Amino acid sequence: MIFKGSHILSVDQFTRADIEKVFTTADEMRPYAQRECITRVLNGAILGNLFFEPSTRTRISFGCAFNLLGGEVRETTEVKASSLAKGESLHDTARVLSGYSDIAVMRHPEPGSVAEYAVASRVPVINGGDGPNEHPSQALLDLYTVKLEMATRGQGIDGLRIALIGDLKNGRAVHSLCKLLGMYTKVHFKLVSPPQLAAPEEIIVALIAKGHRVEICHELEEGIHHVDILYVTRTQEERFENQEEADKYRGLFRVNQSIYTEHCEPNTVIMHPLPRDSRSAAKELDEDLNQNPNLAIFRQTDNGVLVRMALFALILDVADKVHDYVHPVTWYTAKREPVPNQ
Ligand code: NCD
Numbered sequence: 001m002i003f004k005g006s007h008i009l010s011v012d013q014f015t016r017a018d019i020e021k022v023f024t025t026a027d028e029m030r031p032y033a034q035r036e037c038i039t040r041v042l043n044g045a046i047l048g049n050l051f052f053e054p055s056t057r058t059r060i061s062f063g064c065a066f067n068l069l070g071g072e073v074r075e076t077t078e079v080k081a082s083s084l085a086k087g088e089s090l091h092d093t094a095r096v097l098s099g100y101s102d103i104a105v106m107r108h109p110e111p112g113s114v115a116e117y118a119v120a121s122r123v124p125v126i127n128g129g130d131g132p133n134e135h136p137s138q139a140l141l142d143l144y145t146v147k148l149e150m151a152t153r154g155q156g157i158d159g160l161r162i163a164l165i166g167d168l169k170n171g172r173a174v175h176s177l178c179k180l181l182g183m184y185t186k187v188h189f190k191l192v193s194p195p196q197l198a199a200p201e202e203i204i205v206a207l208i209a210k211g212h213r214v215e216i217c218h219e220l221e222e223g224i225h226h227v228d229i230l231y232v233t234r235t236q237e238e239r240f241e242n243q244e245e246a247d248k249y250r251g252l253f254r255v256n257q258s259i260y261t262e263h264c265e266p267n268t269v270i271m272h273p274l275p276r277d278s279r280s281a282a283k284e285l286d287e288d289l290n291q292n293p294n295l296a297i298f299r300q301t302d303n304g305v306l307v308r309m310a311l312f313a314l315i316l317d318v319a320d321k322v323h324d325y326v327h328p329v330t331w332y333t334a335k336r337e338p339v340p341n342q
Contacts, residue, residue: 003314025310035333042071048101065308094120139176163190166233168199173273192223256286
């Protein structure tokens with residue numbers, strides 16, 4: 001694909017070569033994200049960060065990624081604080097806001113809403129999550145994390161064995177990640193969920209058609225044997241018709257240190273798109289794993305900044321100019337999350 005000026009709406013847009021381009025660009029962003037030096041390559045550019053659903057990581061890491069490239073960020077964080085609450089259409093909002101910024105990131109509860117917004121936007125739009133549909137930047141940062149973690153074990157992405165656990169029906173991060181992994185070869189997917197929260201049929205059918213092995217499991221213990229990666233997700237309670245319905249699934253699958261020790265291979269990497277639901281009734285990923293060196297969740301969140309910087313640099317066509325605008329860091333900088341040995 002041509003990144004320059006493009007919207008990023010679905011992972012279906014990418015080829016393997018495109019993904020590699022994002023990853024090599026992300027690698028080059030590490031010194032800036034780690035505050036070894038600063039770049040001002042996007043000095044004067046403005047990001048419109050539009051989040052019409054709750055978000056911590058995605059919103060702030062997109063914002064910080066833009067700031068780290070030298071740009072400014074304008075945020076709109078609630079429907080009720082915008083003119084959408086007065087009945088303005090996504091079309092009109094897009095036409096107006098694209099006069100104010102150079103690029104936009106948007107999260108919205110309706111599937112397809114970000115694509116609808118993009119049609120009317122004059123500036124590139126990145127999908128920050130459209131309801132239960134897709135979350136392309138999360139899938140890219142997840143895959144980038146898989147790549148780095150597997151590299152420490154001398155392995156690549158082809159032939160990966162991965163267990164995806166939890167609400168596979170409503171989890172947009174899972175949907176996008178499955179599609180991305182589908183572009184590699186001979187991946188063994190273990191899809192671990194209650195039958196009612198199974199992954200969408202069309203995703204499963206597409207993976208099988210591409211020659212991947214897909215195993216459906218309804219028991220946690222059976223699902224987490226013999227895999228390289230556990231990708232745990234929370235029940236997407238906000239997508240259920242009512243709370244009683246969501247309550248049925250709370251706490252059904254809980255990964256903790258004792259389950260891990262008993263059923264997983266010793267080096268199994270533990271991932272989660274976050275937030276994990278740490279309320280006592282849920283705890284799909286227990287905090288007793290926090291000291292486990294295979295817990296990659298905070299490396300994953302750090303990688304999100306690199307991947308989002310890469311997307312901005314590629315879309316705004318400055319990837320090869322980033323290093324021309326470098327300054328030293330003059331302030332105290334704290335130690336960062338350690339990077340796994342490569
Ligand atoms: C995910 C999302 O919003 O889809 N979070 C995120 O962006 N890191 C997963 C979730 O909310 O469970």
